[in-house]
Amino acid sequence: MTTKLTTKQRLQINRQKMSEQAPLIRNANFEEVNLGLPEKVALLEAERCLQCKDPKCVSGCPVMVNIPRFIEFLSQGQLSDAARSLLNDNALPSITGRVCPQETQCEVECIRGHKGLPVAIGYLERFVGDWARGHSAAQALQVAPPSGKKVAIVGSGPGGLTAAGELAKFGHDVTIYEALHKPGGVLVYGIPEFRLPKKIVQAEVARLEQVGVKIVCNTVIGRTYTLQELREQFDAVFIANGAGLPQFMNVPGENLKGVYSANEYLTRVNLMSAYQFPRADTPVLKGKRIATVGGGNVAMDSARTAKRMGAETSMIVYRRTHKELPARAEEVHHAEEEGIQFEFLVAPVAVVGNEKKWVTGLKCVRMQLGEPDASGRARPIPIPGSEFVIPCDIVVVAIGTRANPLLTSTCPDLKLNKWGNIIVDDKGQTSLTGVFAGGDIVRGAATVILAMGDGKSAAKAMDEFLRGGARRP
Amino acid sequence: MNFMHRIVAKTQLSPNVTRLDVEAPRIAEIRQAGQFVIVRRGEGAERIPLTIADGDPATGTITLVIQAVGKSTRELVALEPEEAIMDIAGPLGHPTMLIDAGRALCIGGGVGTAVVHPIAQALHRRGVSVLSIIGGRSREWVIFEEELRRLGEVTVCTDDGSYGRHGFVTDAAKDALAASKIDVVYAVGPVPMMRAVVNLTRPLSVRTIVSLNPVMVDGTGMCGGCRVAVGGETKFACVDGPEFDGHLVDFDLLMDRLTTYREFEQQALAACEEAECRVGLGPTPAGAHPGSAPRVTIASLQ
Numbered sequence: 001m002t003t004k005l006t007t008k009q010r011l012q013i014n015r016q017k018m019s020e021q022a023p024l025i026r027n028a029n030f031e032e033v034n035l036g037l038p039e040k041v042a043l044l045e046a047e048r049c050l051q052c053k054d055p056k057c058v059s060g061c062p063v064m065v066n067i068p069r070f071i072e073f074l075s076q077g078q079l080s081d082a083a084r085s086l087l088n089d090n091a092l093p094s095i096t097g098r099v100c101p102q103e104t105q106c107e108v109e110c111i112r113g114h115k116g117l118p119v120a121i122g123y124l125e126r127f128v129g130d131w132a133r134g135h136s137a138a139q140a141l142q143v144a145p146p147s148g149k150k151v152a153i154v155g156s157g158p159g160g161l162t163a164a165g166e167l168a169k170f171g172h173d174v175t176i177y178e179a180l181h182k183p184g185g186v187l188v189y190g191i192p193e194f195r196l197p198k199k200i201v202q203a204e205v206a207r208l209e210q211v212g213v214k215i216v217c218n219t220v221i222g223r224t225y226t227l228q229e230l231r232e233q234f235d236a237v238f239i240a241n242g243a244g245l246p247q248f249m250n251v252p253g254e255n256l257k258g259v260y261s262a263n264e265y266l267t268r269v270n271l272m273s274a275y276q277f278p279r280a281d282t283p284v285l286k287g288k289r290i291a292t293v294g295g296g297n298v299a300m301d302s303a304r305t306a307k308r309m310g311a312e313t314s315m316i317v318y319r320r321t322h323k324e325l326p327a328r329a330e331e332v333h334h335a336e337e338e339g340i341q342f343e344f345l346v347a348p349v350a351v352v353g354n355e356k357k358w359v360t361g362l363k364c365v366r367m368q369l370g371e372p373d374a375s376g377r378a379r380p381i382p383i384p385g386s387e388f389v390i391p392c393d394i395v396v397v398a399i400g401t402r403a404n405p406l407l408t409s410t411c412p413d414l415k416l417n418k419w420g421n422i423i424v425d426d427k428g429q430t431s432l433t434g435v436f437a438g439g440d441i442v443r444g445a446a447t448v449i450l451a452m453g454d455g456k457s458a459a460k461a462m463d464e465f466l467r468g469g470a471r472r473p
Numbered sequence: 474m475n476f477m478h479r480i481v482a483k484t485q486l487s488p489n490v491t492r493l494d495v496e497a498p499r500i501a502e503i504r505q506a507g508q509f510v511i512v513r514r515g516e517g518a519e520r521i522p523l524t525i526a527d528g529d530p531a532t533g534t535i536t537l538v539i540q541a542v543g544k545s546t547r548e549l550v551a552l553e554p555e556e557a558i559m560d561i562a563g564p565l566g567h568p569t570m571l572i573d574a575g576r577a578l579c580i581g582g583g584v585g586t587a588v589v590h591p592i593a594q595a596l597h598r599r600g601v602s603v604l605s606i607i608g609g610r611s612r613e614w615v616i617f618e619e620e621l622r623r624l625g626e627v628t629v630c631t632d633d634g635s636y637g638r639h640g641f642v643t644d645a646a647k648d649a650l651a652a653s654k655i656d657v658v659y660a661v662g663p664v665p666m667m668r669a670v671v672n673l674t675r676p677l678s679v680r681t682i683v684s685l686n687p688v689m690v691d692g693t694g695m696c697g698g699c700r701v702a703v704g705g706e707t708k709f710a711c712v713d714g715p716e717f718d719g720h721l722v723d724f725d726l727l728m729d730r731l732t733t734y735r736e737f738e739q740q741a742l743a744a745c746e747e748a749e750c751r752v753g754l755g756p757t758p759a760g761a762h763p764g765s766a767p768r769v770t771i772a773s774l775q
Contacts, residue, residue, distance in 0.1 A: 179693050181513055181520070181560040189695075218562035220693055224499060244695040248707065255700055255707065255726055257733045264696035272690065273517065278744050281519040281545055282690070283737035357729045404694050406712055 005047055015117040016045040023337035027307045030193045030275060033334055034098070034126075042127040046075035048112065049119045056109035057121060062453035063096075063162075065089040067106060067121055070128060083132035086125065087141075091165035092158065092452060094133055094200045097126025099191060099297075100449045101328040133203050141211045144171035149466040152177065152234040154221045154407065157185020158448040159240030159439030161204060162455030163462075164213045167238075170463045173212070175234070177219040182271065185242055186448070189271040190263070192301050194308070195331075198270075222407035227414070227435070236434045236462045239422060240455060243440035244404035248397055249293065253351030258285060258359030262294070262302045262398035269305050287394035289313040291362045293348055294398035295320065297447075300331040302396045303340045315341035317348060317390065319367050319380040345369070347380065349387065351395055361389040401445045408441075419444060428458035429465070436462055477557040481534055483550075486616040487609065489541050490584050491550035492526070497561050498533030500525065506595035507569030507684065507716050511692040512537065512549065513560035519545045522689045522711070525564060526587040526617075527594070535561075538587030538616070544741040565692045566715045570682065571595055575656035576602040578649055579621075580642050580670055582662020583609060586617045588684050592659050597624040604628075604655075606645045608662075612636035643669040655679055660719060664728045671719040683719035685710045687730055702726050 019035045020026070026033050037045065049071040057067045066089055073082035086093050100106075102122035110118030149172045153160045156178040164174045182188055184201040205215065221227060221241065230237050246261030248254050265284065268274040272282035290306035292299050295318035306314040316335070318325065321344045325332055336342070345367045352361040366386035369378035403420035415423045415431035421444055422437040424430055430437050438454025440446055482494040500510060509524045527536035541547045552558065569592050577596050581589035586607045593603045603625035609615040612635045621627045628645045629637030638645055643666070649655065650673065658681040660670040667683045674681040687699040687710050694712035701710050702723035708714060 179562065180691060181562070189691075218560050220562060220565065223563065223565055223693075224503075244693065245709075246695070246697045248697065248700075255702060255730065257730060261697040264690060264698045267690055267696050272520070276517075277737065278741050280517045281741065283734050283741070285733070404712075406694055 007050055010047055010050055011112075013044060013048045015048065015120055016041045016123070018120075018123050020334075023334075023339070026194065027304070027338035028310075030308055032197050033194050036130060037123050037127050039127075039131075042124060043075060043077060045120050046071045046124055049075065050111060052111055056111065057106040057119075060106045060109035062105065062449045063090050063456050065106075065125070071119070071121075071124055074124060074128060079128070079131050080135070082128050083135070086128050087132060090125075090452070091162050091456075092204050093125045093129030095129075095158070095187060095196060095204065096449050096452065097122050097124075097129050098196050098200075099328075099447075100125075101447065103329045105449070133200070136203075136207065141165060141169055141207065143169055143211050146173065147171040147466065149173065149235040150175070150233070151462065151466070152230045152237045154227075154230070154237065154239045155179075155185055155241040155439075155441075156183035156205070156215055157240060157242055157439065157451060158187060159242075159451035159455040160185065160238070161208065162452040163238045163240065163438070163459045164208050164455075166456055166459030167462060168208065168211045168213050170459070172463070172466060175214045175216060177221050177225070177230075178215060178217045179220040179241070180271065181217050183215045183217060189267045190298065190301070191448075192266065192270055192305050194304070195301065220406065222410045227407060227411040227432075231432070231435065235466055236436065238455070238458055238462060239407065239430070239435065239437040239441060240439045240451065241404065241407055241441050242451075243401040243421075243443075243445045244406075245402045246397070247400050247402055249348055249399065251348055251350050253353055253359075254397075256351050256353040256357050256359045258287065258353075258393055259351055259395045259397065260285075262292070262298045262396050263401065265302055265396045266298070266305065269309065275309060284309065285394055286310055287392065289315075289392040290394040290396065291315050291317050291343075291390055291392040292396040292398055293317045293362075294400070295325040295327060296398065296400070297327045297331055299396075299398035300327045300335050300340075302398050304331075304335055304338055306394065306396065307338055307340060311394075313341060313392075314339075315343055315390070315392075317343045317346055317362065317364065319345065319347040320369065320378065321345060324377050343390065345380065346390075347382065348395075352389055359393055359395055361391045362395055363387060363389045401440070403441055403444070427461035427464075428454060429461065434465060477559060478561045479557045480552055480554050481532070483552070483554050486538065486587075487614045490587075490614075490616055491539050491541060492587075493537045493539065493550070493552070494534045495537060495558060495561065496533055497535045497563075498530075500561065500563050501528040501533050501535050502530045504528045504535065504564040505568035506571070506591040508564035508566050509692070509715060510535070510537070510561050510563030511565060511689070512558060514545070514549050514552070515559045518548070518559075520560075520690055520692065521545055521549075522565075522686060522692055522715075524588040524591075524684065524686075524715075526590050527620075528591075536587075538584060540584040543738050544745040547742075547745060562692065565711060567713075569595060569659070569716055571599060572601055572657050573599055574601060576604065576654060578646065578655045578658045579603055579605045580646055580658065580660040580662070580666075581605065581607040581617070581621075582642055582660075582666040583614065584616070585660075585662030585666070585684075586615075586621075588661040589659060590617050590620055592661075593621055593624045604649060604653075606630065606642045606649060608632070608642035608645075608666075641669070642666060643673055646670060647673055650674065650677055650679065657682065658719075659683075664724055664731070667719060667722075668724040671722070671724075675720050681719040682716050683722060684716045685714055685722065685727060687727060688733060701730075
């Protein structure tokens with residue numbers, strides 16, 4: 001055990017860097033970009049935490065991880081305690097450490113960020129999460145005695161997995177229903193291997209299965225079973241089926257061959273391993289010039305995937321500027337390093353094709369920024385007469401998703417908002433007693449960590465509901 | 474925890490169409506006419522949509538009818554009884570819009586006949602009079618004749634006249650529409666066949682339902698790869714269909730989008746043939762698209 005440093009000594013330590021694969025090497029492979037911190041470096045970074053009495057970082061975290069606590073254990077070299085503390089607050093730290101937008105959540109609140117760089121909370125979370133995976137025997141979930149209550153969870157994405165872990169911890173008998181053939185939801189079909197290796201998701205799923213969580217794949221709630229059937233067979237239900245329906249741009253030419261939704265493009269490459277074609281059976285079109293429309297994480301993932309699939313030019317087409325890009329800062333930075341081109345202040349007006357109906361270009365109009373809109377961001381306004389064509393052979397549309405009506409349309413009693421998202425109360429409960437919901441099906445397209453936050457708080461509310469001796473609805 | 478789907482019976486229906494009866498108890502219990510499943514044979518395999526041709530809740534089995542044209546479908550029909558399919562998800566898509574009374578004309582081209590079968594079955598169960606017209610290139614390519622005969626009158630057409638009426642199903646359909654009042658037409662087969670049927674019924678204002686089988690990945694509305702244009706609007710065949718009002722379908726777009734992966738399919742097939750995975754199959758019909766669209770690509774009318 002090391003001796004405690006003084007604040008002055010802590011302030012003298014510079015933020016540690018995480019090593020990465022070199023940009024021009026990694027943009028041709030699907031291996032993880034970030035290589036993680038060595039233990040020595042992680043411990044040094046942990047020493048940078050000032051252990052604030054009133055830690056602001058915690059309130060910046062959607063699942064309220066007790067950040068100073070796990071970092072303190074880490075700085076003392078007590079890895080097992082650090083892991084226990086972190087896992088108690090956050091069931092999936094190896095995942096959130098990689099995909100959370102720390103710069104707008106915990107790290108933006110870090111007091112050290114006021115003068116210099118904040119503590120690299122995300123790096124440390126990832127380090128401890130990965131350590132815990134490597135020492136899983138010591139980190140098995142502690143579960144309460146069986147409660148005798150059965151819970152169904154719809155969807156095995158971040159919201160569903162988090163809720164499952166919490167509910168299992170409370171002693172409930174949990175079954176997750178997944179529509180696809182593999183568990184993980186967006187963590188396996190959406191987020192690419194180079195950002196979140198699938199073996200991490202598998203390990204988290206295995207950890208849940210070890211404590212008795214059952215995961216039933218190939219089961220589409222709304223089709224294979226109705227929500228009503230789940231309500232009859234289980235004491236409570238948590239719906240976390242995501243916002244699965246891709247939005248298109250509604251411009252001419254969008255059904256030409258070579259136009260993909262980001263969902264389809266990423267699903268083919270990630271879930272179906274199209275990058276290994278013909279070793280894997282599912283193909284994906286390869287292009288020389290690929291234009292991805294959108295500025296979020298999904299757009300960055302698509303553009304970077306396209307580069308790795310061999311595109312000579314992979315570009316992001318975004319109607320605002322660099323400053324407004326909604327993607328995580330690190331993803332934008334990595335994309336730039338990997339040679340992704342950015343076309344700012346342009347919006348597509350049509351997809352252009354040849355006589356064989358293959359995409360040959362994306363017709364765009366230039367934009368200028370006007371007054372802030374309802375989202376608080378400057379509204380892009382088209383500049384008349386500024387149309388031009390970006391030559392390309394593939395267009396990937398990454399402008400968001402809508403609520404998938406597959407489940408909700410088969411359950412008319414479930415109250416929805418005008419976008420088709422499920423309405424919940426402050427406990428995450430829907431208009432149906434004992435049916436809770438969270439993640440993108442409630443929020444519209446949001447983030448992994450917000451879905452996890454919903455899973456965690458809904459699990460707590462469901463536990464109270466189940467302990468309250470509520471009868472089956 | 475994935476349920477493995479044991480194959481309980483395998484029957485060769487035509488030179489390249491195979492029937493597999495597969496354990497899928499839940500789907501067998503609740504499937505309705507017009508619905509499909511997504512099938513993934515094993516690790517690394519594609520997810521392919523297949524219409525549920527029949528099902529028996531008592532035995533817990535469903536019937537899949539597969540035209541082996543590409544690598545994925547060939548490997549699927551290479552499976553033998555007691556072997557298993559790793560993943561089957563469903564039933565997916567909206568059930569067929571059925572009429573309650575009257576007379577229905579069910580037209581099946583090639584392997585599409587297997588898709589027409591559950592529709593005819595459901596209509597018959599409701600007491601609707603069912604007239605079926607089914608076709609194939611020659612006698613050996615005609616499937617589900619016996620099953621459909623149990624549900625009503627059947628006219629068989631062959632392109633070469635080797636069996637039944639000489640000619641296309643559309644010729645027989647034309648006569649049937651002239652001979653008696655038809656309340657609704659259900660047409661499933663190759664895209665050119667469905668288009669020809671729709672062109673026949675449009676001037677007669679006879680409602681015509683077609684079942685579309687574009688390229689799909691997930692089958693639950695997530696990828697949007699299966700988009701089709703219906704009445705000028707983009708629809709996802711997996712969640713909005715797979716059956717649509719044929720008079721509103723843009724068949725050119727469907728036909729064109731089905732060719733998206735042709736190069737890949739040929740590459741996969743070549744690799745597959747090199748590895749001699751073509752178990753017990755006849756030659757691929759000339760002009761058929763291997764791979765992604767097993768249901769709509771029989772050669773009979775191309």
